[in-house]
Amino acid sequence: MVIKTEDKDLEELLRNMIAKLGSKVVPYDVLKEENNSQKIDLLILDTRETKEDEIVSFINSLKKVNSLLEIMVLTCCKHNIKSSIIAMKSGASDELLFPIEIEKLEEKIKNILEKLARKKN
Numbered sequence: 001m002v003i004k005t006e007d008k009d010l011e012e013l014l015r016n017m018i019a020k021l022g023s024k025v026v027p028y029d030v031l032k033e034e035n036n037s038q039k040i041d042l043l044i045l046d047t048r049e050t051k052e053d054e055i056v057s058f059i060n061s062l063k064k065v066n067s068l069l070e071i072m073v074l075t076c077c078k079h080n081i082k083s084s085i086i087a088m089k090s091g092a093s094d095e096l097l098f099p100i101e102i103e104k105l106e107e108k109i110k111n112i113l114e115k116l117a118r119k120k121n
Contacts, residue, residue: 001018001023001024001025001026001040001041001042001043001044002025002026002027002028002030002031002040002042002043002044003015003025003028003043003044003046004028004031004043004044004045004046005044005045005046005049005074006046006048006049007046007048010046010074010100013102014044014105014109017102017105017106017109018109021106021109021110021113022113023113026040031043031062038065038066040066040069041068041069041070041116042069042070042071042072042109042112042113042116043062043069043070043071043072044071044072044074044109045058045059045071045072045073045074045087045092046074047073047074047075047076047083047084047087048074048075048076048098050083052082052083052086055073055083055086055087055090056086056087056090059071059087059090059091059092060090060091063090063091068119069091070093070094070112070115070116071087071091071092071093071094072092072093072094072095072096072108072109072112073087073088073092073094073095073096074095074096074097074098074100075087075095075096075097075098076097076098084097093112094108094112096108
């Protein structure tokens with residue numbers, strides 16, 4: 001699992017939550033190495049600091065290499081859902097709007113991890 005965010009507090013929260021759920025987070029830089037995106041099953045992508053065309057390009061490039069990659073998008077707010085729609089059309093599989101409800105975030109991550117486990121069996 002990889003987390004892409006500029007928000008260090010959010011990253012720490014996600015890392016702790018994911019560890020509690022029994023999974024591990026690898027550094028974002030792993031995606032930059034050739035063929036490593038094939039080894040990743042979940043990306044949590046914070047789109048608040050990302051331009052819309054960069055979201056599309058980033059997701060498309062990852063999906064070309066790993067079509068099974070699950071992508072959860074964390075986006076600004078319900079009043080500005082354009083980046084969320086763009087991400088979902090590009091292949092993101094789930095979304096969560098800021099401000100994030102921790103319980104809802106944990107539930108969504110848990111559901112994705114369970115889905116991934118079923119795919120592996």
